[in-house]
Structure formats: C-alpha cells, structure tokens
Amino acid sequence: MIDFPKNYDFSVSELKWQKFWEEKKLYESHPDPAKKKFSIVIPPPNVTGILHFGHMLNNTIQDIYSRWKRMEGYEVCWVPGMDHAGIATQVMVEKELAKEGKTKYDLGREKFIELVWDWKEKNGGVILKQLRKLGASVDWSKERFTFDEGLSNNVRKVFVDLYKKGLIYRGNRIVNWDSVSQTVISDDEIFYEERNDKLYFLKYFLENSDAYIPIATTRPETLFGDTAVAVNPDDERYKMFKNKRVILPFLNKLIPVIEDSYVDMTFGTGALKITPAHDINDFEVGQRHKLEAITVIDRNSRLNKNTGEFEGLDIPEAREKIIESLKKLNLWIKEEDLIHNVALSDRTKAVIETSLSEQWFVNMKKLAEPAIEVVENGLIKFYPERYTKVYFHWMKNIRDWCISRQLWWGHQIPIWYNKNSGDIYCDINPPEDLENWRQDEDVLDTWFSSWLWPLSVFGWENSENDKQNEVLNYYYPTDFLSTAPEIIFLWVARMIMAGMEYMKQIPFKEVYFHSTVRDGKGVKMSKSLGNFSDAISLMDKYGTDSMRFTIVYLAPLGNDVLFDEEKTQIGRNFVTKLWNAGRFIMMTKDKLSDLKVDQLQDYKEDLIDKWIESRYNSTLINAERYLSEYRLNDYTKTIYSFVWSDFCDWYIELIKIKINEYSNYSHTIITSAVNYYEKILKILHPVIPFVTEELWHLIEEGREDKSISFERIQKSVKNGIDLTSEENFETFKEIVTSIRNLKVENNISAKTPSQIKIISSDQKFEDKITTFKDYIIKLCNLETLEFLKSIDSSEKYGTAVINNYEIFLLLTDGAASAVDVSKLEKEIEGLEKYVAGLQKKLSNQNFLEKAEGVIIDKEKQKLIEAEQKLIKMKSLINNS
RNA sequence: GGGCGGUUAGCUCAGUUGGUUAGAGCGCUACGUUGACAUCGUAGAGGUCAUUGGUUCGAAUCCAUUACCGCCCACCA
Numbered sequence A: 001m002i003d004f005p006k007n008y009d010f011s012v013s014e015l016k017w018q019k020f021w022e023e024k025k026l027y028e029s030h031p032d033p034a035k036k037k038f039s040i041v042i043p044p045p046n047v048t049g050i051l052h053f054g055h056m057l058n059n060t061i062q063d064i065y066s067r068w069k070r071m072e073g074y075e076v077c078w079v080p081g082m083d084h085a086g087i088a089t090q091v092m093v094e095k096e097l098a099k100e101g102k103t104k105y106d107l108g109r110e111k112f113i114e115l116v117w118d119w120k121e122k123n124g125g126v127i128l129k130q131l132r133k134l135g136a137s138v139d140w141s142k143e144r145f146t147f148d149e150g151l152s153n154n155v156r157k158v159f160v161d162l163y164k165k166g167l168i169y170r171g172n173r174i175v176n177w178d179s180v181s182q183t184v185i186s187d188d189e190i191f192y193e194e195r196n197d198k199l200y201f202l203k204y205f206l207e208n209s210d211a212y213i214p215i216a217t218t219r220p221e222t223l224f225g226d227t228a229v230a231v232n233p234d235d236e237r238y239k240m241f242k243n244k245r246v247i248l249p250f251l252n253k254l255i256p257v258i259e260d261s262y263v264d265m266t267f268g269t270g271a272l273k274i275t276p277a278h279d280i281n282d283f284e285v286g287q288r289h290k291l292e293a294i295t296v297i298d299r300n301s302r303l304n305k306n307t308g309e310f311e312g313l314d315i316p317e318a319r320e321k322i323i324e325s326l327k328k329l330n331l332w333i334k335e336e337d338l339i340h341n342v343a344l345s346d347r348t349k350a351v352i353e354t355s356l357s358e359q360w361f362v363n364m365k366k367l368a369e370p371a372i373e374v375v376e377n378g379l380i381k382f383y384p385e386r387y388t389k390v391y392f393h394w395m396k397n398i399r400d401w402c403i404s405r406q407l408w409w410g411h412q413i414p415i416w417y418n419k420n421s422g423d424i425y426c427d428i429n430p431p432e433d434l435e436n437w438r439q440d441e442d443v444l445d446t447w448f449s450s451w452l453w454p455l456s457v458f459g460w461e462n463s464e465n466d467k468q469n470e471v472l473n474y475y476y477p478t479d480f481l482s483t484a485p486e487i488i489f490l491w492v493a494r495m496i497m498a499g500m501e502y503m504k505q506i507p508f509k510e511v512y513f514h515s516t517v518r519d520g521k522g523v524k525m526s527k528s529l530g531n532f533s534d535a536i537s538l539m540d541k542y543g544t545d546s547m548r549f550t551i552v553y554l555a556p557l558g559n560d561v562l563f564d565e566e567k568t569q570i571g572r573n574f575v576t577k578l579w580n581a582g583r584f585i586m587m588t589k590d591k592l593s594d595l596k597v598d599q600l601q602d603y604k605e606d607l608i609d610k611w612i613e614s615r616y617n618s619t620l621i622n623a624e625r626y627l628s629e630y631r632l633n634d635y636t637k638t639i640y641s642f643v644w645s646d647f648c649d650w651y652i653e654l655i656k657i658k659i660n661e662y663s664n665y666s667h668t669i670i671t672s673a674v675n676y677y678e679k680i681l682k683i684l685h686p687v688i689p690f691v692t693e694e695l696w697h698l699i700e701e702g703r704e705d706k707s708i709s710f711e712r713i714q715k716s717v718k719n720g721i722d723l724t725s726e727e728n729f730e731t732f733k734e735i736v737t738s739i740r741n742l743k744v745e746n747n748i749s750a751k752t753p754s755q756i757k758i759i760s761s762d763q764k765f766e767d768k769i770t771t772f773k774d775y776i777i778k779l780c781n782l783e784t785l786e787f788l789k790s791i792d793s794s795e796k797y798g799t800a801v802i803n804n805y806e807i808f809l810l811l812t813d814g815a816a817s818a819v820d821v822s823k824l825e826k827e828i829e830g831l832e833k834y835v836a837g838l839q840k841k842l843s844n845q846n847f848l849e850k851a852e853g854v855i856i857d858k859e860k861q862k863l864i865e866a867e868q869k870l871i872k873m874k875s876l877i878n879n880s
Numbered sequence B: 001g002g003g004c005g006g007u008u009a010g011c012u013c014a015g016u017u018g019g020u021u022a023g024a025g026c027g028c029u030a031c032g033u034u035g036a037c038a039u040c041g042u043a044g045a046g047g048u049c050a051u052u053g054g055u056u057c058g059a060a061u062c063c064a065u066u067a068c069c070g071c072c073c074a075c076c077a
Helices: A010-023 A053-071 A086-099 A109-123 A126-134 A149-164 A220-225 A236-241 A280-288 A305-310 A315-328 A365-376 A387-396 A464-468 A470-475 A485-502 A535-542 A544-553 A565-592 A607-628 A632-661 A663-684 A689-699 A723-745 A763-770 A773-780 A821-843 A845-850 A853-879
Strands: A037-041 A075-079 A168-178 A183-185 A190-205 A212-217 A228-231 A245-248 A253-259 A271-274 A332-345 A353-362 A381-383 A415-418 A424-426 A437-439 A478-483 A508-513 A754-760 A782-788 A797-802 A805-810
Touching: A010 A126, A010 A544, A010 A689, A037 A053, A037 A470, A053 A075, A053 A126, A053 A478, A053 A535, A053 A544, A053 A607, A053 A632, A086 A109, A126 A535, A126 A544, A149 A168, A149 A424, A168 A280, A168 A332, A190 A220, A190 A245, A212 A220, A212 A228, A212 A271, A220 A305, A220 A315, A228 A236, A228 A280, A271 A280, A305 A315, A315 A332, A365 A387, A365 A485, A381 A387, A387 A485, A478 A485, A485 A508, A535 A544, A535 A565, A544 A565, A544 A632, A544 A689, A565 A632, A565 A663, A565 A689, A607 A632, A607 A663, A607 A723, A632 A663, A632 A773, A663 A689, A723 A754, A723 A763, A723 A773, A723 A797, A723 A805, A754 A763, A754 A773, A763 A773, A773 A782, A797 A853, A821 A845, A821 A853
Parallel strands: A037 A075, A037 A478, A228 A253, A381 A508, A478 A508, A754 A782
Antiparallel strands: A168 A183, A168 A353, A190 A212, A190 A332, A228 A271, A245 A253, A415 A424, A415 A437, A754 A805, A797 A805
C-alpha cells in the first residue's frame, strides 16, 4: 500500500524532482544517429536578468516541446546559456562603482573588465537558477555564455571574415549618442517622450537683398552646422529664393536654398534649415544634395569650436544666448509652443544627441537576400504567420548595421592601427609586434555575438573541421525557436542571415513569437509602472506547475496574455483536481486489493469503456494538432476539459457506480482507470512536469530510478475515435442532466428517490437507453425508470421535451405546480420562430436549387425535429 | 505619418473551406458537505457576434466603410 498524502506539497515535490532530474543528468543529450533529434537553443537571457513573466511563458513553451518530443522518442537537446549584455551589465557595475565614488576610468579598462567578470561570477546568472526552479529540461552540460572563449573566437572569426569580404566598413554616419554613458546606442535602446518645447522662427536673409526666408526650428544652436536651407519644390511662396543663397547668422556664410520633397510645406514656415551632422533626415537630404556635414556639438553635448563665441556652452545655455543675440541682430521673428517627441536613452534617460560619428558598419543587403529567400520558400515558418510580412518589410528595406559600441564590456573589435603608418590590421589574433599597433577601442554590439548563437553553442569553428563536427551536424539546424516578437529584427532576422552565410543552412525551422504578458488591465508589465508582480514569489506561493499551466492556458497564439494573481487559480485548482483524482484511484485500488480471485468475473465492456477510449483518442489527436500549430492554450484547454469534464465528472462517477454495484468486476475496472490516469499524466507532463512526476511515482511502486519524462506517448490513431459511442454517451448525459434539472425545477431534493417515465417516438430509442439505464437510475437517484407509449393523465408530472423524446418526472404529494407555463410559452415562441425560419428557407426555390443536397437534407431533418418538439410542448401546455 | 492585427456573454477567449436556435473557462445566481476534491458538486441566467453598406438562396465567417483598441516601423523640423 502506498501512502498517498491528502494534500500535495508542491514545495517539497518540486525541489525533489528538480534535483533528481539534474543529478541523474536526464536531459543531457548526445548525438545518436539511430534516433531523430529535436533541438532548441534558448534565447539567451541577459546575465543581469531575473526571471519575469515573459521568461516564464517563453521557457515553459520551450519546455513543453522538449518534453513532448522526448516522450515521443526523439533525442532532445535544449541548450541553455546567457548573454553578456554589453550596456546592461556595464551600467550595473558602474553603478556599484559609483557607490564608492569611483568611475570605470579610475580602474582602467583591464581592471574594470575583471571587476565585471567578478560581478558575473558572484551575482550573474540568477536566471539560470530560476530556470531550474521552472523545471526547464535543458541540457546543462551544454550551457554557454556569449562572452566565453569559444563564442568570442567565433565573433572574431566572423568579424574578420566579413571585413575581408568587404562587408564591414568604417563610415561616418548619424548615430544616437548618449552623452551620459558616452556611447553610441542603437535605435532600439531609445524611447520617445512627448515634451513641451518651443518652435523658434528665424530670419535667413537672401544674399544682397532685404528679403529673408523664415526658418522654423526647435534647435537654433545647431545653426552653425547648417549647410543649406531646403524648401519643397512645389512651394510657391519661396519661388524667388530657389537656387539662390542665404546668409547664415553669426558666421555670415552663404548657404544654398535647395529643393527637396522631404520638406513638409504645412509645418512651421515650410523652410527648413539643413544640418547634416546633427539630424538623420538632414543627413539624408545632405547626401542627396552633396552637402558638407559640419559637427557643432561635441560628445559632452557642448558646442564646439565651430560655434565661435558660443564654444563650450551646454545646449540650454547656448540656446538662450543665441536667441538673445539673434534678437539683437534683428534676425528673430517669434516663438511658438510645440509638443513633440524627444529621444531619450533607455538606460540613462539622457537626451539623445544625433551626431555624426565614425563607426563600424555591416553592409546588410547581400546577407539579407538568402535570408529573405528561405522564408519566402517556406523553409522557415513563423507563428503567428503575420510576422512573415513584418519580416519581409524590414528585410527588404534593410539598413546597414552599426556594430561598434563605445563600451568596455564586450568583444573588442579585432582591428589594429599601426602607430606609424596608420595601416589597418584585421585578424583573429593580434599582430606580432604589438608595440607598434593600437587596437580599436570599441567593442561589438551584443547582438553581434548572439546572431551566431545557434551555430556557436554547438561548437562551430568556421573551418574545414566543421564537416567533422559531429555535434553541430547532428543538432543543426535546430527545430524550433521561441522568442519575444520585439526582437524579430535584432535577433531572429540576424540569426537567419548568419546561418545562411556560415552554414549555408537555416538556423531553425519554425519560429514561435510568444505573447506579451500584460497585467489584468492590459498594461504591459514593467517595474517602472509598478504593475509588475514578481514571478518567482508567485511560484513560491502557488507552485511552479500552477503558474506554468495558467500562463500557457492564457496565452493564445498571436494575442497578449492578461495576467493577474487571481488567475493562478486556474492552474492551482487544476493541479488539485488532478491530485484528488489520483487519490481516489489509489484509495479504490487499495480497497479492492483484498478481493479474492474467486470473486472475479470476466469484465464486460460497456458504453463507458468505449466512450472514454474514444474521448482519450480525440484528446490526443487535438493535443498533437494544437502543438503542431503552436496553439498552446488550446493544447492545455483540450486536456483540461478531458481531465475535468470527461474523466473526473463522468468517468470516475460512473466507476463509483460500477464498483458499488458490481464489485466483482473491480480489478479490471481499476486497472482500466489507472491506465487512463497514467495516460493523462503523460500528456500533461510537458506542461506540469513536477506534479505529474510525483503522481506517476505514487501510482505504481518500483519507479524510484525512473522518470515519467522518458515514458512514451504513443502517436494518436484516427480509428481510435468511436463516434457512435460518443453520441450515445451524449444522449446519456442529456437524459441525466434533464432529470436533475427537473428535480431542481420542481423543488425535489436530489436525494429524494423519484419515478421517471420516458416517452419516445423512436422505437430504437429504448434499446439504446437500456444499455445505460442502470447508470441513470443511480446518478439521478431514481426509484423507477420506465419507457411508456403514453402517460397516465391523472397524475402530475414535471416534463422536459428533448427532440424526439420526453421525460416525465412524477410529482408526489406536496410537490410544486407541474408546468411553468410562462417559461414554456416563451420556449414555444422561440421554437415557432425557428420553425417558421426553416419553413421559409425550405420553400425558397433559390435555396433548393443552389444549396448542396446534404445541407438541404440537414435542414429538413431539423424542421421535422423542431416540429415534433413543438407539438409536444403545445400539448403539454394544453394539458396543464 | 506608414504597415500589421484585433473588436463574439460581466472578464479571457473558441468558432476549420460561408449552411448551429453562436460555444468554453472564469465570474454571477440557486441548491448541495461523513467516504477523491468546497482549490468541490449539481443546475441555471447571460450575446441583435463594434458600425454601416455590399456579395450570396444563406454572413460571426467573404468584400468595402466608419469608429475604437493594440503592436511594429518611421519620427516632423
């Protein structure tokens, strides 16, 4: 006899199995040519990261596929790891330093990097511990870090290779400069904030004339960098200025008036000053018109030597002084209030200065071509499918990738400049006579290492040896990638490009973009908004399985998850239900184990057995289908309803009757119940791994060294569905529900034994019912259940009319009135409308000519049934 | 501003190629607790499928329009 606790203690169980799985190295994978493989690489979380709801959802999804495929017999490999996350990590350590009143410059580059490594060893990687807590069945022996040696080598190799192919170049481009962190940041690290600002109107006088062109600008301090004034070619107002020159204030320099359709005639004055060095659009206009780009703001956001008397001033100061001077010079018109978006740095909240800077770029056009093709050809599929459009739009308009970052924590660019000759040396290893060379100070964008992730984690070396790389050849391409939609360009698209360039093969076959997790009101969860519940503490409170189940249950493909603490009930209640069903089965098994052999008889299968087998097969077919379509919520829902509605509400209740009435069958009955229960545990294991492992061990002795995660889930079989049994069972449920309802309506306690009479026009109906007559009697607590041709009208009855049969509940003394007339009338009214609608449809020539025969027959059948029902209901009302 | 989605019961969502009196879970209401489970059971009430128009014998489903919501991209001097 197994001790089966009344309550499930998830905290003990989860720790136990987490340890068991890892210590036994169950999920370590090795290439096995005899088996089909299934491989996934984790989207490497930041080394600074902690597990939030997005991670919980994403890693649960990956775990579901890993576990399901493993149970289907695949050699599954799910590779974990982390990203060194340049800016995020560096900023974190810099903040620590700041507490001691120090900056990174006090330490110097080398010492600072050492410090970051220390920080990583001590505080980094919290999220990997949390992945263990989540139950992620990853292969820990393959854990990688984007900054570890192998991956760093890969990064250098790829840089050198692209450089030698001429795809990496150094160029002057407009970049986003964060003057606080002193680095260039990408567009993705910027957010926009609406601010109240001023729009200033200035006069730029025409050369040798009293006429001026009015300029509207929010940034008068950049006028020193103006190299043109632009107007729209269609703008009649400035016709006289076209192809002439105007005088730039202060510098008295002549700049041309150019025409460019980029200029919006309706905004400001319709005349725009062009400052190619400090605005992305101006830069583009400048390129079109071959204008010079003059930098006037330095890296500390101060005006530089090109601004004459204003040199050294910061921006607000300079702006004020410039306006003052313009007024004195009579170059001032007016100012207006303006609400516009200001770009700010995600990390430092500093106002972003767009300025011209020398950076390293990757030319993306060539790399993008094959990456577009493989998605067009369907070699890579996106779920939800609509992301393919988003992908194409971006890929077909791809811009060059600025890969240099002015940080210390990251892969330093493998470029050396000769101190004497200025020659450039680019190689994986430093030049031999190092004292004559100076390495480029910049590091590479973090994504420059993560775009190689699917190759590098499997030991890619970009050499001839690759062909002998058994591990890489076995696992690449991976089968599945699950990630957040916001990194489709930053990461997903780039991995495809790297995969095509270096493996000549796609990096993954299917990409799932998971739901964004929002709070109950639909607001994206974030720490700053304070609507952020701590995922880990909720796991402690409700159990990991409950959280996993709930979050997947709430995550439909392509939609957001609206999550709040209250909703964890779904998962928690389900886990409890599953536990209690197991407890019932085990208790019953124990109780019946005393039965002697001579008490057993041959077990006769009945409707229940056929029905539950069919329901199981339907559930399995659905589960497989939903998983293959990445409809994870439907996968959980279909199993949920099988377990709760079919197995617990009906199957177990009927088992109870079988056992109480025919205890001599019970061994077979309980064997069968255990069998279905184990099947349930298996198909649920991918989503709720801990409790299913616990239950699987409790349900049968002798499994100490085994894990449910290696039990096989057999593929579904189509002919496992028995529609007749399912339909008959539905009729059975319909009768039971109707009788229970009749009792409630007539104020008869469920416990009171009642007499039921059923009248049917269908001769076969009685035969059909007979097979489950006894179950009806027991479930509804009946004294008698009779089939009659007519009813004794001297008695009072509660009645239910159901299609081709009627149920009569005999009302004994003191029972309430037999028929609720008003309710019945309402029903009749609805039914009459329905019948009229059908009649109209069936007398419509067009319908009869154009609709398919099957449809017409179906409608005719509906009409017959409805008319029958109507007649019965009317007679009911007449009799009352 | 450009692109892409969405709008079905109080809430969150299903609804296959147009042919149901439109479904589920949660919530709500009533009743029910000594034998798996009150984290439960039984039963019930709830929707003119966002608007308007069109295609069709027939529209939640296809097309167009409007309104609102969301996401992504670009960012306006």
